[in-house]
Amino acid sequence: MRLLCFAHAGGGSAPFVRWGAAMPEGVAVCPVRRPGRESAYSQPLLRDTRAIVDGTLRALQPLPPCPTALYGHSFGALVAYEVAAAMQAAGATPELLIVSAKPAPHIPPALPNLAHLPDEQFVRELDRLYGGIPGEVKAVPELLELMLPVIRADVAASESYRHAPGPPLRCPIVACSGRDDRAVEPERLRRWGELTACEFAALEFPGGHFFPYDPGSGFLGMVREQLSRRIGA
Structure with a gap:
């Protein structure tokens, strides 16, 4: 089985x-790296979710057929969902979609838009809502200057996203939240269940917005269990 992983706004493949x-055993973790970061640094940034999804689908085309699960965190959850829907439309329905720290995409957003804000205010609001930029990055102006356009492009893509109604996914969805995440209300996360015709689970973990990257949260154990069930089926 292949596990495609989609990072949060500004994120790359390193956490995965x-x-x-x-x-x-038998699961290959495949981080999906968006343009403008890591080894794709020279590629132009994308500010549109559809363009990101289309680029992901092109990158997947040369890969041999394989049962596929998808995981997306925060903005990555939107991308993972849209990739899953496109795979289903092409006759390759995934085995499972796991999302974290993102309200369901078909409900109106509750948070204010940030992408248009000046740099200082942009950073301040990201910290307030998500605790999102590591202190070691903010402490080095040159590094922050490199990171901000990448984060801003992803935030702009997330804020301009509009859900297009379509058939429900024919795979289970597991939607996960952090107990102390100020940016995601549990009831808005549970509405992911409206987007699948199969099983749905809403799970809560200790931690804030970035709980999946904390080894002590138990999140990876849950992912392992979910994938083990599908491999053994």
């Missing part, structure tokens, strides 16, 4: 590289 050792 270490996940392989925690997965069941």
